[in-house]
Amino acid sequence: MRTRKNRQRLLQLAAITATGALVLSGCGSSSADTANGKVLTIATHDSWAMSKSVMAEFKAETGITVRIAKNGDVGELTNKLVLTKGDPIADGVFGIDNTFATRAIDEGVLARYTPLIAPASLRQFELTGNGQSYLTPIDYGDVCINLDDTWFAKHKIAEPKTLDDLVDPKYKGLMVTPAATTSSPGLAFLLATIGHYGPTGWKAYWEKLLDNGVKIDAGWTDAYEVDFTAGGGHGDRPIVLSYSSSPPFTVPKGGTKPTTSALLGTCFRQIEYAGVLKGAKNPQAMQKFISFMINKQFQAALPDNMYVYPADTSVALPADWSTWAPVSPDPISVSPADITKNRTQWLDEWRDLTTR
């Protein structure tokens, strides 16, 4: 009698734990809200930042709550969307740039949407061909070589001006850049050299760069914050790959002038887009948000929050930006279709060169 009871207890114990696990796995989803159109989920990259007041404005206008889902860097973000095609992880995407845009479009990740009313200046940033009906340009930024002016003044060395100068033995061991294979500004710099030296000439240039002691880090953070002389870690290399918008952040406390500058002849332009995902639960809400992103208020908040320039060029820039962060008058470009076609090959070749 006794033993039978024990076995029952054991079975009870099993049943209780099983129920517990089921309860654990069952709760926590919020599909009801999504169905009502009240919650909008936007997949974006890790650099997303927007002030609370601007986001509150959208909620006040539309009654929609925005949930931001950060998904790694641009490459990771795009590839996650490709892998979850058909049952997307969000309603819309912000942050796919011109280096990954055609992959997202070719893979059929996006639904067509073009806002009816848009600032005129957006046109110059639009993708060509059928891409423009999928993605709306929101902002852009120039990836350029930055210099620590203070360092060059102190060491009485003339500053480099062009990509060619960087392979001058005078600047041996002075430059650091993030890797093209692990960092999106790193990829932009590789594309700048491909755009400038052509699809065959770039390799010879990189060989010279490597001979001149260029240091290659995994990410922008490592390059700028640890190895750059003007970064947080006070490194030992005064030439770094960063953005044309980086210099204003090096204005010393009490100073009026940044201690660094960007070389505007070395820039590759990254344009960031927003779009509605195919199969989204709440596509209308994303359409509303895209219209919100191209209005003056959101556009004006872009520089201070995400360090990028608004695609609506009629929007005024912050004071120190208009003085210390001009964009390149003539950025180097490579067409998005070329990038998608050759990316893997270029990266393989680049990796072979740099890991030899």
Added chain:
Amino acid sequence: MGGRWIDRLGTAAVAAVPLLVLIAFFLYPVGGMVARGFWPGGSFHPGGVWDVLERSRVHRVLWFTVWTAGLATALAVVLGVPVAFVLHRLSFPGQGLLRTLIVVPFVMPTVVAGVAFRELIAASGPLGGLHLDGTPTAIVAALVFFNVSVVVRTVGSFWEGLDRRTEEAAAALGASPLRVFGTITLPALLPSIASAASVVFLFCSTSFGIVLTLGGLRYANVETEIYQLTTQELDLQGAAALSVLQIVVITGLLVLSHRARRGSPALSRQARPGRRPRWRDTAVIAWSFLVVAMLMTPLATLVEESLRSPDGWTLANYRALQTTGSDDALLVTASSALRNSFVIAVQAAGIALVLGVIVSYLVSRRPRTGAARRLTGLFDGVFMLPLGVSAVTLGFGFLITLDRPPLDLRTSELLIPIAQAMVALPLVVRTVAPVLTSIDPRQREAAASLGAGPLRVLAVVDLPHAWRAVLASIGFAFAVSLGEFGATSFLARDDSPTLPVVIYDLIGHPGAANFGMAMAGSVVLAAATGAAMLMVDRFRVASVGAF
């Protein structure tokens, strides 16, 4: 005879719970991701996967993985074994603190440790003169930094329980201390050293954050290569090939570690207190202090950086944790991220505890038949797998498999605690199972024959022995999940990030203030995990952090 069947059914039902969770949240997602590589475009093409293994780059990656992990393992053993002696066989004031300090690196988020290491060895850093930056030496050093504690805890807990009479007899017969060590102690310790070494090798060969930050792109191991292939190149065949290879190698290592453990006597529950240090221990004690100092140097760099601003020494970085950083770098304040981390870590520790205790209970039973023993061994091993499988594969697997009922969990708040619990589960099992195994089964039989039911046997026999280990494992799981970064960072993150994720966000934003704030956040995180480990150590459970 029918009774035995009901008994087995009961055991199977209890075993089914953790097994189902493991299948749903580990095997199924990983399998789903690997399947994408084997079925490109929907049709089965395994040839593409095998072709990957012939790429010369893959060979280079494999060789780099093997030699860095092998060297790091050897160094961790050489550094760790003397420390194990000092911290587990001697007894002196301050020993408890040293034991805690040594585990802190193990639970540190890799992203924080990566930056701390780079600060230290960058040309402008305190160790800049050694020119280690960007070299494989730096990677090996960091791997050692993370894993010395595994050797110390594993070998130490075993050493504590080792029968000392043989050593004493040899010494009495005139053998020199070195000879005693060489002929008696070392052979006896070998199983625990082999077990620790295989686990350290496993951790080293699957290390992600360290190789990515310190290796730049010049050096890649299997784990960072999977990351590259998946996130940047969308080469799922390549990723699948390496994932499968990783699983095969790890299974081999786990079998090895399991064999090594099986050959060793059960953990002694009442470890004898260590003896006072003598003069001839000076060398090993000095060695141990040197090792602890080496482990603390990167942490000291963090503290120093956190107290610095462009204008001099300051506490401003710590005050800034109440904010969202300069230029609103974050979506939420760092202090609320710390709160999130706590909540998630508590949930993760809870899940890992429930599942871990069930698994420990089952694997600690000693089945009579060989088949049942093998089954138990398999059951044990399968729960160790999460230690060694790519976090990238798991993270992406979650996204592509957990998207339909009943497992529609991609947007669930429980996803991160569950993922962290999968990481902490093996550690709970390795803490609790040895203690349960050490209980003489005759005690349970006696209680049962006196009429106690299974629950009552648990309460009167197992619990009094195991409660310390259970509490300690909660703390350990809590500390590990507090610092967990790999798996967490691959899951879609919303507006309630954890502190390690926030630190990663902060160092990705320009501005000295954000960098300083990231350093302050790292110190807070290290202190929180350190405090958790200090509490764990109060329970004096030798198996914590041991394998």
